Amino acid sequence: MKAQSNYLQNAQFRIENRKWLNYSSNIALRIIAALEKQEHMTQKALAEKLEVSPQYINKILKGQENLSLASIAKLSEVLNMELISFPTYLFDEPIESKMAQSLELKKSKSK
Numbered sequence: 001m002k003a004q005s006n007y008l009q010n011a012q013f014r015i016e017n018r019k020w021l022n023y024s025s026n027i028a029l030r031i032i033a034a035l036e037k038q039e040h041m042t043q044k045a046l047a048e049k050l051e052v053s054p055q056y057i058n059k060i061l062k063g064q065e066n067l068s069l070a071s072i073a074k075l076s077e078v079l080n081m082e083l084i085s086f087p088t089y090l091f092d093e094p095i096e097s098k099m100a101q102s103l104e105l106k107k108s109k110s111k
Contacts, residue, residue, distance in 0.1 A: 025063035027072065027083050032061060034079040049078045
């Protein structure tokens, strides 16, 4: 009897999860670049600093690991670099700045 291929299941998984797989691949590429830039940092050293197995680091570097925000934050700290970034929004301003603008707006309306 011929063994059934998992090709269709794997293809369906990639289609259904393409968004986070794309994010994971981008993070993996940044980690690889950081490892190449930092001479003392190897996959094994990274695993030790994160207190995970080298096999887990290998899975991350394949870009197929669904990382939690906590894991991404730990990786960022150990590698001393941001692995993800966010666009600037109106709400990114410091709260003091927003409050001052609101007060100025109220003053100008009351005149």
